[in-house]
Amino acid sequence: MKELGLKRSTKPHLIFSGCYQKAKYFGWPNVYALTKAMGEMLHGTMRGELPLVIVRPSIIISTFQDPFPGWIEGLRTIDVLIAATYEQKLPCFITGRIIDSIPGDMVVNATMVAMVTHYNDVGTQVVYHVTSALQNALPCNILDESTHAYCLVNPRGQFLFSKIKSLSGGHLKTYYGKQVLYLANYLLLCGRFTSYHNRLNRSLDYLMFVAKLYTPYVFFKGSFDDTNLRKLWGSMCAGRGDDGYIFNFDPSCINWRLYLFNTHIPAVLKVAAHMKKESGA
Numbered sequence: 428m429k430e431l432g433l434k435r436s437t438k439p440h441l442i443f444s445g446c447y448q449k450a451k452y453f454g455w456p457n458v459y460a461l462t463k464a465m466g467e468m469l470h471g472t473m474r475g476e477l478p479l480v481i482v483r484p485s486i487i488i489s490t491f492q493d494p495f496p497g498w499i500e501g502l503r504t505i506d507v508l509i510a511a512t513y514e515q516k517l518p519c520f521i522t523g524r525i526i527d528s529i530p531g532d533m534v535v536n537a538t539m540v541a542m543v544t545h546y547n548d549v550g551t552q553v554v555y556h557v558t559s560a561l562q563n564a565l566p567c568n569i570l571d572e573s574t575h576a577y578c579l580v581n582p583r584g585q586f587l588f589s590k591i592k593s594l595s596g597g598h599l600k601t602y603y604g605k606q607v608l609y610l611a612n613y614l615l616l617c618g619r620f621t622s623y624h625n626r627l628n629r630s631l632d633y634l635m636f637v638a639k640l641y642t643p644y645v646f647f648k649g650s651f652d653d654t655n656l657r658k659l660w661g662s663m664c665a666g667r668g669d670d671g672y673i674f675n676f677d678p679s680c681i682n683w684r685l686y687l688f689n690t691h692i693p694a695v696l697k698v699a700a701h702m703k704k705e706s707g708a
Contacts, residue, residue, distance in 0.1 A: 456643035471552065478551040480541045484534040485558040485651070486644060489694045491530035491686065492675060497694035498531070502702070504644065505570065509692055510699040512574050513583060523567050523646040527560040529678060530686075537656065537676035540663060553655060559678035560650040562657070566683075567645065573687035581693075 450461040467481055488506070489499035502510055505526055537557045545551055559565060660677055 474552070476550050478545045478548045479553075480545050481552075481554045482534070482538050482541060483554060483556050483558075483651070485527035485529050485556075485560070487531050487534055488528050489530065489691045490532040491681065491690070493532045493536075497690040499691075499694050499698055502695065502699060504528075504641070506695045506698075508570075508641070509574050509695045513578055513696055513699070515583075524648065525560055525564040525566050526570060526645060527558050527647070527650070528565050529557055529559050530681070533557065533676040533678065536674040537659065540659060540674050540676070544659065544662070555656050555659065556651040556653045557656060557676065558651045558653050559681070561653050562677075562679045563681055563683075564650075569683050570687065573684055574692060577688055577692045 446458045446461070450456070450458050453461065455461040455464065470479055470481075486504045488504075489497045499506070505528065534557050537555060541553075541555055545553060656676070663674065
């Protein structure tokens with residue numbers, strides 16, 4: 428707390444707000460990323476002669492193979508976009524260049540293989556970026572197209588699914604233009620379009636909330652160096668027989684269109700429907 432320049436407080440929301448501002452100040456997109464970095468630094472300074480293996484996954488999505496394709500718990504990152512698109516809650520789809528994603532079982536497999544590989548390497552410190560961007564990137568337009576295609580083939584109820592356009596400057600202008608609509612509605616039209624304005628307001632507020640949350644990831648233009656991961660995969664395939672299939676963490680084998688349409692999107696919508704039912708919404 429003191430190292431971050433924060434004072435003790437009995438109000439958790441004030442602590443979180445202060446941590447978020449400090450995270451942004453030090454160049455991190457959020458508190459989550461800051462605490463991960465702090466954890467790595469702590470382990471690095473206190474490990475002594477123990478081997479240290481750091482696994483840095485990108486956006487983790489549903490499993491590719493184990494324990495079965497599409498295993499997922501809760502909705503995270505891009506899952507929220509998929510569920511909101513299916514429910515027609517977003518006025519537009521938030522897209523950038525690529526979304527560096529990796530199935531959850533590949534992260535687990537890479538972690539286990541790295542542990543076995545380095546368990547006796549005294550004093551070793553190695554970092555594995557378990558990512559897909561350099562070997563087999565997931566373009567945002569494929570996520571957009573796959574979500575749209577799935578919604579067309581599997582519509583919610585009897586409604587007609589309309590194509591959601593990608594986020595652009597025009598939509599941002601619409602967001603700020605809602606204030607003009609608000610004033611015109613009350614000053615010139617005596618509140619005749621209040622219900623329409625409220626619907627627009629909720630939709631655009633939700634869009635801006637999601638856009639702010641995902642901007643650091645969706646519009647990130649870099650790619651993490653996965654050289655160590657590729658070397659680890661090469662050693663697996665070279666001398667361990669069938670382990671390359673059992674402990675698969677090769678992102679180049681993923682066909683993103685098929686995986687999204689047949690595995691990930693239906694898994695996300697199944698979990699979303701269950702969560703909605705549990706909440707009584």
